[in-house]
Amino acid sequence: MIFVILCQDKPGHLQVRMDTRPEHVAHLEKLNAAGTLKFAGPFLDDEGKPCGSMVAVEAEDSAAAEAIAKADPYALAGLFESVEIRPWNWVFNKPENA
Template sequence: MIYVILLMDRPGTADLRVQVRPEHRAYLAQLADRMAFAGPLTSEDGQTTVGSLLAIDFPSRAAVDAWLKDEPFTKAGGYEAPVVHVFNNMWPQKVGFPPT
């Protein structure tokens, strides 16, 4: 089942995000074969990261919660409370989107 996970950064954690990013990316990479999409959310300037949006296949909500508990930004206190929902993809994925 695909779960969408919205993770908003706590205010004032920009430096923490930069420090923890390598560990965060390595942790995400462990689920690459189960990931529908993942990436940072930014402010209107397109540069300032304000959180993350992930869509990952997990067997249960309990598995999501266990994974989030060990997620590096979560462990470092970088995120506010996560918002998690089951996601039913009703639209085909676009390869190479957005166009370059």
């Protein structure tokens, strides 16, 4: 099942995001190589600066998705003000159907 991890950065923590970005990208690359990552990217504020993240992963259940979210270097660095994990059904433009 696909789970979407929705993360909101703490206000004033852009530098934490930038400092941790190389480790975060390496983490996502590892998930991608394992076939776990479906898609990911940052949310942007009105000035075009990153202010949160959306990461979609394939996981057996919500506990497995939560473990993936907690292992993210951004989460480990204390970047996020909130994290929500929701199951998601990919209906339109699913790559396997293209």
